[in-house]
Amino acid sequence: MTWPSSATLLAPLAPWFDGNRRELPWRAADLDAAHPDPYAVLVSELMLQQTQVATVLPYFTRWMDRWPTVEALAAASDEEVHKAWEGLGYYRRARLLHAGAKRIAGEGWPSDLAGLRGIPGLGDYTAAALAAQAFQQPEAALDGNAFRVLARLLGLEGDPRPRARELRDWLRPALAALGPSRLTQALMELGATVCAPLPRCGGCPVADRCAALRLEATGRIPPARPRAQPATSEFWLAAVEAEDRWLLAEPAGQGLLAGLWRWPSTPLPETGADAAAEPIGTYAAAELSAWPSWTQVYTHRRERVHPLRIRLQEGFDAPAGFAWTDPGRLGELPMGRRDSRLRELLPQPGAAPLLPVPLGLLLGGLRRGGSPSP
DNA sequence: AAGGCGTGGGC
DNA sequence: TGCCCAAGCCT
Numbered sequence: 396m397t398w399p400s401s402a403t404l405l406a407p408l409a410p411w412f413d414g415n416r417r418e419l420p421w422r423a424a425d426l427d428a429a430h431p432d433p434y435a436v437l438v439s440e441l442m443l444q445q446t447q448v449a450t451v452l453p454y455f456t457r458w459m460d461r462w463p464t465v466e467a468l469a470a471a472s473d474e475e476v477h478k479a480w481e482g483l484g485y486y487r488r489a490r491l492l493h494a495g496a497k498r499i500a501g502e503g504w505p506s507d508l509a510g511l512r513g514i515p516g517l518g519d520y521t522a523a524a525l526a527a528q529a530f531q532q533p534e535a536a537l538d539g540n541a542f543r544v545l546a547r548l549l550g551l552e553g554d555p556r557p558r559a560r561e562l563r564d565w566l567r568p569a570l571a572a573l574g575p576s577r578l579t580q581a582l583m584e585l586g587a588t589v590c591a592p593l594p595r596c597g598g599c600p601v602a603d604r605c606a607a608l609r610l611e612a613t614g615r616i617p618p619a620r621p622r623a624q625p626a627t628s629e630f631w632l633a634a635v636e637a638e639d640r641w642l643l644a645e646p647a648g649q650g651l652l653a654g655l656w657r658w659p660s661t662p663l664p665e666t667g668a669d670a671a672a673e674p675i676g677t678y679a680a681a682e683l684s685a686w687p688s689w690t691q692v693y694t695h696r697r698e699r700v701h702p703l704r705i706r707l708q709e710g711f712d713a714p715a716g717f718a719w720t721d722p723g724r725l726g727e728l729p730m731g732r733r734d735s736r737l738r739e740l741l742p743q744p745g746a747a748p749l750l751p752v753p754l755g756l757l758l759g760g761l762r763r764g765g766s767p768s769p
Numbered sequence: 770a771a772g773g774c775g776t777g778g779g780c
Numbered sequence: 781t782g783c784c785c786a787a788g789c790c791t
Binding site (some may be wrong): 445447449450453480483484486487488593603623650651652653691692693694695731732733 | 774777779
Binding site for chain 3 (some may be wrong): 442
């Protein structure tokens with residue numbers, strides 16, 4: 396089918412956005428000029444990948460306060476970058492942003508979309524978002540919001556993402572006519588606040604021309620994406636203390652919780668396994684206590700976490716991949732939510748464990764240099 | 770190219 | 781409680 400002209404169809408979005416936009420710290424006041432701080436846009440875009448605005452706001456403010464320029468970020472250490480990202484999730488973004496800042500600090504900003512696309516962490520969407528919002532180039536940034544808005548307006552059945560090239564070509568005249576930065580942000584803002592998965596069409600400036608609304612198909616367009624719900628597995632998560640130091644797994648280079656410090660952990664033994672009965676032996680735990688468990692949800696895993704504190708009378712050499720850590724440094728280490736949650740529990744009194752603790756398994760594995768598990 | 774990668778909010 | 785989703789990217 397033939398679509399109407401993008402500039403005509405989307406024209407009401409420009410005045411709507413000028414009158415309804417949220418004030419966000421990375422947004423330029425003047426939407427018709429080049430952005431005064433492309434670095435701010437870069438930081439915000441990386442933080443906003445798969446993350447809601449409300450979650451990002453405090454992180455963004457702290458980040459820009461600490462590293463106000465791309466050069467400042469380039470000079471930061473990996474550990475402090477991860478610490479500043481702590482709790483935000485998808486930590487690879489922090490490493491990619493750090494790497495991207497180093498490149499930009501050394502080589503300057505790329506002048507076009509292809510150059511931006513080559514910066515670590517910038518995919519099709521983010522590179523175009525930067526080109527449009529920071530540099531006023533008529534590049535179409537299609538994120539989940541834009542895909543949803545355009546799919547509904549045009550009445551596209553099925554997943555709109557495979558039609559990205561087609562949609563970008565169609566969108567280009569409207570970007571030039573309405574302003575690249577303005578239209579890019581208007582599309583996303585409309586998707587985030589009005590044309591949400593559950594839409595509020597009463598407040599929509601383009602409801603009069605929306606194919607999905609006309610067809611009463613906003614519930615079907617775009618279609619929801621199927622997701623697998625993995626089974627839950629159970630783990631002990633152990634704060635092991637000896638001679639006033641804590642045993643921690645050092646950051647891994649890849650995989651779940653890469654770049655972050657973790658407490659030792661081990662799966663709960665199968666019911667009836669011998670491990671639970673294994674003697675503590677020479678480890679001589681002076682104190683053993685537990686806190687209530689919780690369910691830790693990741694994208695592709697669910698863990699039932701049983702937090703535990705073990706104080707030993709004597710230490711032992713940290714196995715490969717582990718390190719004994721001074722209490723004063725504990726708070727400086729970047730951790731994921733699971734591990735920071737146990738760190739926060741430490742000052743609180745625990746109780747006697749309700750489940751049999753496989754101390755032999757856990758400590759034996761550690762003493763033999765078992766690989767750190769996430 | 771399908772799956773891995775975190776966390777919190779809304780309903 | 782459980783399920784869906786969120787300004788995606790990388791391999």
